[in-house]
Amino acid sequence: MTPATHPDAFISAALWTGFAALVLTLLLGLQIIAMRMLLRQRQRSDARALARWRPLLNAAIVGDMPQALPPLRRGERLPFLRLWAHLQGSLRGEANEALNEVARRLGIDAYARGLLVRGNRPARLLSALVLGHLHDREAWPALLRMAAQPDNTVSLTALWALVRVDPPAAADYMVPLFIEREEWALSLAAGVLQQATEAAAAALARTLPALPQEKLPRALRIAEALHATLPVGVLGAALASASMPVVIAGLRGVRTPETLPQVRALLAHEDWQVRVQAARALGRVGERADAERLAALLGDREWWVRYRAAEALLELPALSRADLDALRASLTDRFAADMLSQAMAESETK
DSSP, X not given: OOGGGOHHHHHHHHHHHHHHHHHHHHHHHHHHHHHHHHHHHHHHHHHHHHHHHHHHHHHHHTTOOOSSOOOOOGGGHHHHHHHHHHHHHTOOTHHHHXXXXXXXXXXXXHHHHXXXXXXXXXXXXXXXXXXXXXXXXXXXXXXXXXXXXXXXXXXXXXXXXXXHHOHHHHHHHHHHHHHHOTTSOHHHHHHHHGGGHHHHHHHHHHHGGGSOGGGHHHHHHHHHHTTOOOOHHHHHHHHTOSOHHHHHHHHHTOOSGGGHXXXXXXXXXXXXXXXXXXXXXXXXXXXXXXXXHHHHHTTOSSHHHHHHHHHHHHHOTTOOHHHHHHHHHHOOOHHHHHHHHHHHHHHHHO
């Protein structure tokens, strides 16, 4: 039996392994205890900071701005920022401006700009929110760099702040970006741009004519999500496109009657999805005379076309309930009459 295989060697190795495991377990336990103590200490420190600053911020919100503010201690900065950002998100108008005045008097704008560059991820997200509420133009270059990062949460937070800082400039930057980043949901684009709807509509109007065909549907859907009214020439070009996705997206964005002739012509389009959207657009912007056109669609071979035509008839502002009843009674196609009856019954339950 060699020394390497002697039973005592295995026992000794097992004992040392067990001892090392016990030491590591004890060290891990001590680390957990230390972390819990630090967490409790930070929670107590945060609670003291909130108890000190909440009354002052509340006073500023109701118009009782303190003449002199106490210094903001180093350990109070982050809890103050979190409280300040929370209050900003739940208030509007003069209260927001009062909070901004307090923040600037305390030098929070400069501190947040530093966090934006040197802070960890949560601190950068918080500082972007703060600087957006402060409309801090000096933070623009750092926010642009932050918006270009691959982390979606970080980039979208920075984009939100950019809109708050300078809506027209932000719209010019973001509209092409949202068109290009197809992985971002349209609801996200609308949520960020909703504070700059007019500027975004203007940016879309400038961008759309130069876009390739494959990018047009998404750009038009962004305009739809923003409820933005595009120039007649831009929208008319989309409705005249040879690409069905572009035509469909253009019809979804029709909000004014200037393009009515094109919408009416598309009611007879060979693609049923185009006819569906044309019927819906006519319901939004059509006239009393369009009731006859929509009634003709009640006999379409596609169920969805018939259904949307019935809904559009109910949306026409010029038609009363008596007009709809008379129209239904005049229909000779049983399926068309049934579809209009179904739509009228559904409207009564909404």
